[in-house]
Amino acid sequence: MLKIIIQKELSIYFRNLNSIFLPLVLFFLIISIFPLVLGPEKKLLEKIIPGIIWITTILTTLMSSNNFFKDDFNNGIIEIYLTSDASVELVFFFKIIACWIFTCLPIIIFIPLLSILFDIPFNSAFVIFITLFIGTPILISIGIFGSALTIGLSKNNILAPIIILPFYIPVLIFSASAIDSVSIGLSYEMQIYILLAFLVFILPIMPYLLKYTLRFSINN
């Protein structure tokens, strides 16, 4: 069963390769707009680039998680999930992982390239990489929760981000502070551990929460 579920989630993304490339392109497009708006001064960009990377990541994850359940809702597979006696939580778990692999992992992989573009020192780039690696699954999970809350609504494009953005704040604070700390030579382990704690807490709960939420939210 496990194999079939994982296969299905992966193959769906592979059949729409757009879904991998478009978030990545969007990410780079937004990032490259910042120097155009703020001016190419190296000092300024150096200071704010971690923040820019994180804000851009948020935008990208918001967009890709917003319609997470839309297809399943429209073609009625959600109803199968809710009436199935198999452990749907497992399905949701792999759906979250698949969503992360195909929308966030490409961005994370391209961080080295980004660090060349903006001349980010290796230390900082490494911490940006780590915080994104731990932080984005949390953001994706929360975003998917938002999409589950608003699934029954026909016009939910802005509502879900409004609901979930406040929940992003702790992740952002600790990630930004880790990057900040390393750039001024302080230790950043604590922030990483806190992020890890968030991740370990949220990832196992989320599939159950999603199932519970969908039971209410698909009826409207």
Added chain:
Amino acid sequence: MNISKIANLKFFYTRTKNITFFLSVFSFVLFSVGIFWGLFIAPEDYLQGNSYRIIYMHVPAAWLSLQTYIFMAVTGFIALVWKVKIMEIASIQSAPIGALFTIIALVTGMIWGKPTWGTYWVWDARLTSELILLFLYIGVIALYASFKDKRQAVKITSLLAIIGLINIPIIHYSVEWWNTLHQGPTVTKFEKPSAHISMLMPLLYMFFVFNIYFLTVIIKRIRLGIYLREKNSKWMEEYRND
């Protein structure tokens, strides 16, 4: 079981009509006394002068903004777990009240900030947390508003309120932590302008008054919620025709 639940709504609706009137008058009187006490009787602060007096609005409002969120989440939890309809109504109807308290706390905080910090807004931990709390309230209200089927909507907003309550301490402490990182301890503490007993008493009194006000408004709003939900039912027609 079902009948007793509907009867419960009916019981609440029919019995609270006179109570709300009494409570409204009561909270108005209490509030006037509190304002007089805070503005005229309480002594002047030796550091901040008279400008500190706005804490008699600000601090209770800030407390109540949090307390109302807890109320919303706890009633939401009861509604979801034990399927008590009146708790569903109480949960969603408390959201606008909480948002109002949050706005009062923010506005009074800004007014207090002008003479104290020289600017209406600083990104201090308390104000920032309060602002995020406002966004949390807006999220709940907006979610409720966008559902056509309000009976389903209350279940979903209850769930969101519960998740939000789990998150509030996390958000609060991370914001506080963020604040100490970026500003250091130079900012004067908001809440304790040398807590002399003659200044503290009106504050506690105002906290009590705000609670009474909350009780008044929540009962009125629950009545409104019951009316909106049951306006087509027989007992409501009979009751309103009497």
Added chain:
Amino acid sequence: MEISVNSATCYKNNVAIFNNINLSLKNGDVALISGANGSGKTTLIKSISGIQNLESGAILLNNIDISHRDSDFVENIIYIGHKNSLNSDMTVHENLVYLMALDSSSKIKDNSRIEKAMNYFDIQKYKDYFVSDLSEGNKKKTSLARLIISDKKIWILDEPLSNLDNFSIEIFIKLIVENQKNNGISILSSHYDISKKISNVKHLEM
């Protein structure tokens, strides 16, 4: 095995969709729910399968309330909605494999059941077609194939006959009769009067 609907009432947008519905089905029963458009057939079917919340009343399976679907007592029920529950980016065969994986009662989980189901509904030749390329009738048949793949006894079907041609309707009715013989319970909504072809149909007019 007994499934019953006890004074079920359901509201949408503060309006009663249905009020005080009662229905009791035992082994070998077939229930036909019919009514005009908007009479609440789909909502009732969804309530019985636990997707729609009831305002009051209960759905009892062997005297256990399953209307909230938070228990494991539901393993004998299969629900097929009027949406086909098929992923349009996958082929017919892949869809059936996936749906079988989501269904813990079909423990055998081998392809022979899928082959059998596809042969029964005569969709073998579309095996490797993407669902998005199928006609509506063939999509319906694909989703109905789940009935053969799983070995559940209680079938809850919303408009199973829509988009089917006459020949397929006959095939489907045969399947219902077979379930009746196997002491299963079928609940379906339709405009089509199946009671001429199946004996002992309980008719619920909404």
